[in-house]
Amino acid sequence: MARVLEDDAKRLLASAGLRVPEFERASSAEAACSIASSFGGRAVVKALVPTGRRGKAGAVRLCAASLEAEVAASELIGSVVGPYPVDMVLVEEWVDIERELYLAFEIARGRPEYTLLMSADGGVEIESRPESVSRVPLDPIQLPSESDLAQLWDHLGLGALSLELGRVTHAALRLFIERDLTLLEINPLSVLPDGNVSCVGALMAIDDNALARQPDVAKVAIEGSERAWRPETVLEERVTSINADTSQRGSARYLELENGNIGFLCGGGGASLLLFDALVAAGGSPANYSEFGGNPTEQRVYDLTRVVLDKRGVQGLFVGHNLTNNTQVDVVAAGITRALQDAALAEPFPVIAREAGLHDKEGRRIFEEANVTYVGEETTLNAAADAMVDAMRKAGLV
Amino acid sequence: MSVLGTGGVIIQGITGREARMVAEHSVTYGTPLVAGVTPGKEGESVAGVPVFNSVTDAMGGIETEIDTSLISVPPFAVLAAGREALRAGIRRLVVATEGVPRHDMVKLLAEARAQDVAVIGPNSVGAITPSTCRKIGAIGGDRPERAFVPGHVGIISRSGGMTAEIGLTLRRAGLGVSTAISVGGDDLIGLPPEKAALLLQSDPCTHIICLFGEPGTPFEEELAQAMLAGHVTVPVVALIAGAFTETLPEGTAFGHAAAIIAGSSGRPSIKRRVLADAGGHVVDTLDELAGIVTALLKDGYTHAGD
Numbered sequence A: 001m002a003r004v005l006e007d008d009a010k011r012l013l014a015s016a017g018l019r020v021p022e023f024e025r026a027s028s029a030e031a032a033c034s035i036a037s038s039f040g041g042r043a044v045v046k047a048l049v050p051t052g053r054r055g056k057a058g059a060v061r062l063c064a065a066s067l068e069a070e071v072a073a074s075e076l077i078g079s080v081v082g083p084y085p086v087d088m089v090l091v092e093e094w095v096d097i098e099r100e101l102y103l104a105f106e107i108a109r110g111r112p113e114y115t116l117l118m119s120a121d122g123g124v125e126i127e128s129r130p131e132s133v134s135r136v137p138l139d140p141i142q143l144p145s146e147s148d149l150a151q152l153w154d155h156l157g158l159g160a161l162s163l164e165l166g167r168v169t170h171a172a173l174r175l176f177i178e179r180d181l182t183l184l185e186i187n188p189l190s191v192l193p194d195g196n197v198s199c200v201g202a203l204m205a206i207d208d209n210a211l212a213r214q215p216d217v218a219k220v221a222i223e224g225s226e227r228a229w230r231p232e233t234v235l236e237e238r239v240t241s242i243n244a245d246t247s248q249r250g251s252a253r254y255l256e257l258e259n260g261n262i263g264f265l266c267g268g269g270g271a272s273l274l275l276f277d278a279l280v281a282a283g284g285s286p287a288n289y290s291e292f293g294g295n296p297t298e299q300r301v302y303d304l305t306r307v308v309l310d311k312r313g314v315q316g317l318f319v320g321h322n323l324t325n326n327t328q329v330d331v332v333a334a335g336i337t338r339a340l341q342d343a344a345l346a347e348p349f350p351v352i353a354r355e356a357g358l359h360d361k362e363g364r365r366i367f368e369e370a371n372v373t374y375v376g377e378e379t380t381l382n383a384a385a386d387a388m389v390d391a392m393r394k395a396g397l398v
Numbered sequence B: 001m002s003v004l005g006t007g008g009v010i011i012q013g014i015t016g017r018e019a020r021m022v023a024e025h026s027v028t029y030g031t032p033l034v035a036g037v038t039p040g041k042e043g044e045s046v047a048g049v050p051v052f053n054s055v056t057d058a059m060g061g062i063e064t065e066i067d068t069s070l071i072s073v074p075p076f077a078v079l080a081a082g083r084e085a086l087r088a089g090i091r092r093l094v095v096a097t098e099g100v101p102r103h104d105m106v107k108l109l110a111e112a113r114a115q116d117v118a119v120i121g122p123n124s125v126g127a128i129t130p131s132t133c134r135k136i137g138a139i140g141g142d143r144p145e146r147a148f149v150p151g152h153v154g155i156i157s158r159s160g161g162m163t164a165e166i167g168l169t170l171r172r173a174g175l176g177v178s179t180a181i182s183v184g185g186d187d188l189i190g191l192p193p194e195k196a197a198l199l200l201q202s203d204p205c206t207h208i209i210c211l212f213g214e215p216g217t218p219f220e221e222e223l224a225q226a227m228l229a230g231h232v233t234v235p236v237v238a239l240i241a242g243a244f245t246e247t248l249p250e251g252t253a254f255g256h257a258a259a260i261i262a263g264s265s266g267r268p269s270i271k272r273r274v275l276a277d278a279g280g281h282v283v284d285t286l287d288e289l290a291g292i293v294t295a296l297l298k299d300g301y302t303h304a305g306d
Helices: A006-015 A029-038 A066-076 A124-128 A146-155 A159-178 A208-213 A215-220 A234-244 A269-281 A298-310 A329-342 A360-369 A381-394 B017-029 B055-061 B075-088 B102-114 B160-172 B193-201 B219-228 B243-247 B268-277 B286-298
Strands: A002-004 A023-026 A043-047 A060-063 A089-093 A099-107 A114-119 A134-138 A181-191 A197-199 A202-206 A251-256 A262-267 A288-293 A316-321 A351-354 A373-375 B008-012 B033-037 B049-052 B066-071 B092-095 B118-120 B126-129 B134-136 B150-157 B177-182 B208-213 B236-240 B281-283
Touching (some): A002 A006, A006 A023, A006 A202, A023 A029, A029 A043, A029 A089, A043 A066, A060 A066, A099 B102, A114 A159, A146 A159, A159 A181, A202 A208, A208 A215, A208 B075, A234 A251, A234 A298, A262 A269, A262 A381, A269 A288, A269 A316, A269 B160, A269 B243, A298 A329, A316 A329, A316 A381, A329 A351, A329 A360, A351 A381, B008 B017, B008 B075, B033 B055, B049 B055, B055 B066, B055 B075, B066 B075, B075 B102, B102 B118, B150 B160, B150 B286, B160 B177, B160 B208, B160 B286, B177 B193, B193 B208, B208 B219, B208 B268, B208 B286, B219 B268, B236 B268, B243 B268
Parallel strands (some): A262 A288, A316 A351, A351 A373, B008 B066, B092 B118, B150 B208, B208 B236
Antiparallel strands (some): A002 A202, A023 A089, A043 A060, A043 A089, A099 A114, A114 A134, A251 A288
8 A cells, every 4th residue: 555645645535525635745844934925824834744633743743834834844844653763744725613523444354345434523633532533334335425425424413514524425435436545534623613614634544555556646655664664674675676578477575684694585475474484483584585476587586585685684695486377487596696606605595495396396406507406396494494504504594 | 165156157258368377277287267358369279178258248249147357457447347247237247456546446346345245355366175176266277186175174265375284284284274265455455354253154164264464454353353242253264464664663554555554453463362362373473373183173163154
């Protein structure tokens, strides 16, 4: 899921016919000050980072005068909110609010349904009042009408406002579905003194599988923003660019770990998890996690292997795969052995490969010619991991 | 008993690179692949099987009753392909495609549920019943018998590759498989482990179930609930991979899209505990898995319907 920054989210809400406060981005305190002046001095300054709970983190400041906005912006820019460094703020018109509501849509966990979340009691404290949030399952085959949704608000005691809230909720639901959003949260959904309803806070995430058919959302989506807890390392960036080359077949994931001395070069999705657990259980210390598959080309395997070997402190390499359905073991072997030759490694450097499946006879020959210890289907994944840690131990590397 | 049906099988998207290979392997294995569908390619043939423009055309043009479709089309075409199959009256869909937009799967799975049509996947390498040489999908590759020989173990795996690896582990221990199902690596799938277990145990050939689980999703927890409630009655042996992911910061996906821990949900340690509390046999390694399955089958466990 890729998150969208709040101002981009609000532009999308506005395009769906929803009211939002006026806003502008600022990357300096001076700019924030002049934007606040243009709103008459009263403004809200928010750290522009793709995460919720900013109010709780002190990253949303109410400023009664433009000079206060300047101070707030200078404090926020350069600070860190959650994992995100703040390099911009959002300066918004300060609207008077009669009442704060909460509205969100998400896809239900594990069920083909949408979930509508709503509360008559929105705002920054919503996290501490989960009981105030109603969760309404929505059947995608029979979506609710504006009046169905108005009735839900009426049940929450919104009375005369319910009709307008039904319209707003319906428009938001359409946006959620039509734009392939995985999360749309409007908090607070604010009732203004004139009875209008405004989306004062917004959090939005789009399905990365759908980016190619949502070009205008894709432009502003921050890919991978829900997964990262730190920026990519240099080695991780190399793998990202390896994957970006769509002329090569196959896919690779790579996660650099802080310590460890066993280069980890494994696939598929499930087997790589099992093999990592198995190395750790045997007393080994992987230097990274990786997962590759999808019948990769020799070049792609080579490139990924070089990344794994280039991490400082790597003193051995463990290669493993489940019995492959379509990944060609000989191609994997060719890529890995060429990378091992080119990497100029210090001896001893234990390498064990457990590969079985398509073309594994030829794969064995290639591995063995390169002095890689090869084991095949007769060795379980767990036994192969044990053998790797044994080899490290014998080489004095554990 | 036929967990995967008995009628003819079609492949939607049969002229694609991957699907051609699957078609060849399926026909060689003995699966009754009777037609393929690719709009605009009617009149061609793949693996000796005729290609039609639509599912309806295929059903009209083939004498055999068709009950199963393998969907192997690009991600954005899955919803339309699935709807076409539902309209034509197909009873079972296996979606191989990876990276299907989530809203499309919400719609397709809801529509299939309303028509009581079973969906395996998406992001599944398929399912296989070795006793009838019926394989739907890439599962087993060109030599399914290398991993899957007939027997009494049902396999449920969130990982396609591990479906084969567990089959291989069992074969090397002298055991065979009733039906193996790769349920798919996504968090929104048509046949989550709980439902897969109920389906497998409806077959008297299934005496025991092996589950391969991963971090993320509530799937293993739901299976444990069904075991506690007495709905799943065959013994379950579970291997849950990814314990190490709990030591890393939350919110990173490992391997499969659904293998992501958020808050307290999705943790392998919790999945292991609830499955064990529900009477499951939770193992740490494949070697242990083979040992326990062998012991349980030797103990004379037989399914009530056998």
